[in-house]
Amino acid sequence: MPPRPLAAPDAEAVRNALRGVIDPELGDNIVELEMVRSVHIDQDGQVVVEVALTVAGCPLRAQLRDDVTARVKAVPGVSGVKVRMGEMNPEERGALMARARWKAREGAPANEIPARTRVVAIASGKGGVGKSSVTANLAAAMAGRGLTVGVLDADIWGFSLPRMLGLEGRISGERTDAGPKIMPLEKRVGSGLLKVVSMGFLSGEDEAIMWRGLMLNRAVQHFLEDVRWGDMDYLLIDMPPGTGDVQMGLARMLPRTELLVVTTPPLAAQLVAARVVDMARKGYLRVAGVIENMSAFTCEHGVSYPLFGSGGGERLAREVGVPLVGSVPLDPAVAAGGDIGSPVVLAGPSPVADAFAAIAERLVTEVSPLVEMSGCTARMLERVEVALDPKS
Numbered sequence: 001m002p003p004r005p006l007a008a009p010d011a012e013a014v015r016n017a018l019r020g021v022i023d024p025e026l027g028d029n030i031v032e033l034e035m036v037r038s039v040h041i042d043q044d045g046q047v048v049v050e051v052a053l054t055v056a057g058c059p060l061r062a063q064l065r066d067d068v069t070a071r072v073k074a075v076p077g078v079s080g081v082k083v084r085m086g087e088m089n090p091e092e093r094g095a096l097m098a099r100a101r102w103k104a105r106e107g108a109p110a111n112e113i114p115a116r117t118r119v120v121a122i123a124s125g126k127g128g129v130g131k132s133s134v135t136a137n138l139a140a141a142m143a144g145r146g147l148t149v150g151v152l153d154a155d156i157w158g159f160s161l162p163r164m165l166g167l168e169g170r171i172s173g174e175r176t177d178a179g180p181k182i183m184p185l186e187k188r189v190g191s192g193l194l195k196v197v198s199m200g201f202l203s204g205e206d207e208a209i210m211w212r213g214l215m216l217n218r219a220v221q222h223f224l225e226d227v228r229w230g231d232m233d234y235l236l237i238d239m240p241p242g243t244g245d246v247q248m249g250l251a252r253m254l255p256r257t258e259l260l261v262v263t264t265p266p267l268a269a270q271l272v273a274a275r276v277v278d279m280a281r282k283g284y285l286r287v288a289g290v291i292e293n294m295s296a297f298t299c300e301h302g303v304s305y306p307l308f309g310s311g312g313g314e315r316l317a318r319e320v321g322v323p324l325v326g327s328v329p330l331d332p333a334v335a336a337g338g339d340i341g342s343p344v345v346l347a348g349p350s351p352v353a354d355a356f357a358a359i360a361e362r363l364v365t366e367v368s369p370l371v372e373m374s375g376c377t378a379r380m381l382e383r384v385e386v387a388l389d390p391k392s
């Protein structure tokens with residue numbers, strides 16, 4: 001039989017792929033927000049997508065363009081993607097803000113995460129790859145740069161961040177008429193600040209019983225809604241292993257969440273990629289990048305041993321179509337730092353500390369930089385939120 005010619009992509013499939021593109025400010029996908037003006041597909045699989053921005057000079061322009069391109073390219077049968085950027089007229093903009101307002105009121109559950117905070121979840125296809133170690137070290141490195149970094153330990157039963165960050169203490173949860181009353185535990189790092197919430201801080205009998213009754217998802221929801229996070233530049237979320245309920249719940253509650261996927265060198269890249277991409281698609285979450293952990297071990301003589309193989313991170317990043325943000329070598333100092341509650345990235349220069357620092361730097365300058373929101377829709381959105389906030 002002659003090979004079947006590749007079918008032209010299906011318009012519905014392209015639209016569904018576009019639902020994976022989230023406007024991080026408005027916290028919804030660009031299809032739902034009606035920012036997709038048109039989708040044109042020709043016989044050869046060339047796709048032209050026209051996207052209407054709220055403001056032509058929107059700082060998110062490049063990110064949206066990259067994201068649209070990557071998502072649509074992944075649709076079977078697509079041979080090329082062109083993105084045309086337009087600008088909304090005042091009526092369209094008005095309609096968009098009305099939808100955002102409606103959503104804020106009726107749709108997505110309220111949460112205490114400020115609109116300007118970038119939310120990055122550290123995820124993986126399987127456990128034990130170093131998600132928590134990466135979260136602890138990135139958080140510490142980012143705070144060391146003077147940032148305020150929230151850390152949400154969403155590994156409800158397998159929490160390890162209190163130990164890794166050297167935080168002990170108790171927080172108690174209570175919902176009052178004046179709003180939520182859980183304060184995160186704080187730790188100063190250089191001129192920055194960590195704000196951490198973990199199941200490990202809820203150790204009292206009564207609370208433990210109360211919390212045990214909650215489904216995993218509800219526990220995370222509690223952390224998002226009932227913690228008084230206050231202002232934050234970033235919120236890092238340490239995910240439980242796998243691709244289940246918590247992931248989907250997070251996608252619903254905080255659709256602007258971006259995923260950093262941690263993998264180890266030998267993992268069968270395709271299998272993990274498929275799982276992660278599937279999770280991201282179902283939840284319409286953006287995958288921001290891949291981190292390879294437990295890469296080659298370098299001995300004191302400078303000889304490098306790829307104990308666990310090599311190239312897994314690179315392969316996975318290529319599969320998913322996102323950057324490999326960095327590789328962290330295998331080093332017992334990572335585990336030791338975790339055990340004494342002092343992330344290795346703070347222990348002074350070493351190949352492993354430098355690797356974590358470089359990843360943090362790339363994250364904040366390139367992969368998920370803080371967006372200067374003043375020229376963008378966020379200002380409008382913030383006004384909407386203030387107008388809706390019963391506390392103000």
Ligand SMILES: Nc1ncnc2c1ncn2[C@@H]1O[C@H](COP(=O)(O)OP(=O)(O)O)[C@@H](O)[C@H]1O
Pocket residue numbers: 124126127128129130131132133134160293294295328329330331332333334335336338
């Ligand atoms: N780069 C590394 N070098 C050496 N040990 C590591 C490294 N990354 C993680 N570990 C160790 O591997 C184990 C699993 O890491 P952890 O961060 O708890 O993974 P996860 O959160 O994905 O389950 C821990 O004992 C941790 O100290």
Ligand SMILES: [Mg+2]
Pocket residue numbers: 131132133155158160238
């Ligand atoms: Mg963990």
